Amino acid sequence: MYNEKVMEAFQNPQNVGEIENADGIGEVGNEVCGDIMRISLKIENDVIVDAKFKTFGCAAAIATSSTATAMIKGMKVDDALAVTNKIVIEKLGGLPPQKLHCSVLAEEAIKKAIEDYKNKQNK
Amino acid sequence: MIKLPIYFDNAATTPVDKRVLEKMTPYFTEIFGNPNSQHVFGRESVKAVDNARDTIAGIINAKPNEIYFTSGGTEGDNWALRGVANAYKDRGKHIIISPIEHAAMIETAKALVKEGFTVDFMKVDGEGFVDLEHLKSIIRDDTIFVGCMMANNEVGTIEPIKEIAAIAHEKNAVCFTDAVQAAGVLDIDVKDLGVDLMSMSSHKIYGPKGVGALYIRNGLRISSIIAGGHQERMKRGGTTNVAGVVGFSEAFKIANEEREKNFNYVSSLRNHFIDRVINEVPFVKLNGPDKDKRDKYRLPANADFSFRYIEGESILFSLDLAGIAVSSGSACSSGSLEPSHVLLALGLPEGLAHGSIRFSFGKHNTMEEVDYAVDEIKKAVERLRAMSPLFKIEGDKKYV
Ligand code: FES
Numbered sequence: 001m002y003n004e005k006v007m008e009a010f011q012n013p014q015n016v017g018e019i020e021n022a023d024g025i026g027e028v029g030n031e032v033c034g035d036i037m038r039i040s041l042k043i044e045n046d047v048i049v050d051a052k053f054k055t056f057g058c059a060a061a062i063a064t065s066s067t068a069t070a071m072i073k074g075m076k077v078d079d080a081l082a083v084t085n086k087i088v089i090e091k092l093g094g095l096p097p098q099k100l101h102c103s104v105l106a107e108e109a110i111k112k113a114i115e116d117y118k119n120k121q122n123k
Numbered sequence: 124m125i126k127l128p129i130y131f132d133n134a135a136t137t138p139v140d141k142r143v144l145e146k147m148t149p150y151f152t153e154i155f156g157n158p159n160s161q162h163v164f165g166r167e168s169v170k171a172v173d174n175a176r177d178t179i180a181g182i183i184n185a186k187p188n189e190i191y192f193t194s195g196g197t198e199g200d201n202w203a204l205r206g207v208a209n210a211y212k213d214r215g216k217h218i219i220i221s222p223i224e225h226a227a228m229i230e231t232a233k234a235l236v237k238e239g240f241t242v243d244f245m246k247v248d249g250e251g252f253v254d255l256e257h258l259k260s261i262i263r264d265d266t267i268f269v270g271c272m273m274a275n276n277e278v279g280t281i282e283p284i285k286e287i288a289a290i291a292h293e294k295n296a297v298c299f300t301d302a303v304q305a306a307g308v309l310d311i312d313v314k315d316l317g318v319d320l321m322s323m324s325s326h327k328i329y330g331p332k333g334v335g336a337l338y339i340r341n342g343l344r345i346s347s348i349i350a351g352g353h354q355e356r357m358k359r360g361g362t363t364n365v366a367g368v369v370g371f372s373e374a375f376k377i378a379n380e381e382r383e384k385n386f387n388y389v390s391s392l393r394n395h396f397i398d399r400v401i402n403e404v405p406f407v408k409l410n411g412p413d414k415d416k417r418d419k420y421r422l423p424a425n426a427d428f429s430f431r432y433i434e435g436e437s438i439l440f441s442l443d444l445a446g447i448a449v450s451s452g453s454a455c456s457s458g459s460l461e462p463s464h465v466l467l468a469l470g471l472p473e474g475l476a477h478g479s480i481r482f483s484f485g486k487h488n489t490m491e492e493v494d495y496a497v498d499e500i501k502k503a504v505e506r507l508r509a510m511s512p513l514f515k516i517e518g519d520k521k522y523v
């Protein structure tokens with residue numbers, strides 16, 4: 001049911017883990033299925049220098065987390081906000097329809113982590 | 124050397140036994156007549172269908188004219204419930220089924236609610252056993268149908284059908300059992316059990332797909348759900364699947380003859396598997412009957428585990444990549460995104476239901492395959508837990 005790119009990203013995901021003393025952390029739960037994802041970011045001068053994720057979720061959730069974190073590394077935070085789940089899905093060559101909601105996790109977790117970073121900046 | 128992939132999903136379906144296929148083959152090309160035809164071609168097919176009916180009736184201690192061929196378990200379930208509801212609605216409109224029935228039952232029951240019937244569920248305990256006292260307390264004078272599977276497909280629990288039938292009959296309700304997982308595995312005598320209806324399927328016991336039978340006790344009223352032909356004594360329209368019923372009866376015959384041997388062999392694989400998983404993989408829960416009840420109250424092929432902190436679909440695909448085929452009750456692997464209704468009925472918290480995997484063994488599996496699988500499970504579980512945000516503190520109470 002998954003294509004090869006998705007299976008590859010699921011089998012060998014990049015950026016698994018947790019950044020210590022992260023500059024921004026975002027944890028989200030998926031309302032559709034109850035899955036959970038946490039993304040932590042290391043940010044220097046508004047540039048994402050490192051991103052890591054942990055996921056309790058299906059193969060699609062793991063694959064999209066891997067791809068999304070890989071994409072935002074090296075991006076400016078505001079550019080990273082523009083990385084939508086659609087872009088991630090395209091990069092992975094598509095997901096089965098009942099699995100589209102899984103990709104929302106990564107997008108939301110990244111947004112939340114950046115929000116967290118911005119909140120900390122403003123203090 | 125182990126040959127990959129390994130098939131541990133025998134509760135989903137089984138490969139056709141070579142002996143069964145051999146019996147079936149002539150009925151595709153040589154003896155192809157329509158059993159409804161009057162000529163010699165038709166009569167040859169009738170003979171084959173009659174023989175199959177006799178064989179199946181003999182195994183379950185029914186009369187041949189109590190066996191109705193169907194397209195399988197789903198049709199049998201639909202027919203039993205809908206057919207009885209239609210035929211008995213003048214007597215009452217109350218239906219009781221277990222909450223761990225196959226979707227064919229549950230969905231039919233839901234449809235009947237829309238048509239004015241009332242459906243109540245008997246309670247099951249944490250191991251999946253029906254609570255008989257609860258059943259006694261909800262059955263009413265207007266209850267027309269009591270339905271419970273003989274053995275559950277997901278967690279393997281073997282239900283007290285004889286007792287359930289006795290309770291149903293005290294109130295003159297019809298008692299149905301879905302024996303799709305049990306037929307050919309357990310010793311079944313419909314007269315001794317006292318059930319009025321029983322659905323069976325061929326492809327779970329090394330027979331072909333798309334064929335099964337419904338046992339309907341003589342004297343029971345039931346309406347048809349498939350109109351348009353006088354097959355199966357006017358009760359089920361559609362040209363009989365001659366090769367299919369020949370295959371089904373041969374599969375059932377072999378399963379019955381080799382029942383003890385297969386039971387012992389398959390449960391030895393399963394028991395070794397359960398023991399190793401419990402001893403070697405931390406934070407697992409065996410779903411269904413407790414370990415010490417497994418030899419008597421759990422289907423010999425079944426082992427269902429929840430792996431804490433991780434999600435079933437990702438386990439399923441990890442094992443698939445390692446060459447092991449299993450199934451999952453997790454929300455993510457179902458089209459509906461709801462965790463298995465069976466595990467929820469057993470009271471499992473959603474998180475655990477989410478991380479469930481069903482392993483079902485068969486006569487073609489080997490001990491080497493079981494050992495290989497346990498080693499791969501350990502690796503997959505460790506890898507996925509390292510990715511899980513829930514698995515940070517050992518024994519994290521929040522998610523148990
Ligand atoms: S994230 Fe839950 S089904 Fe994919």
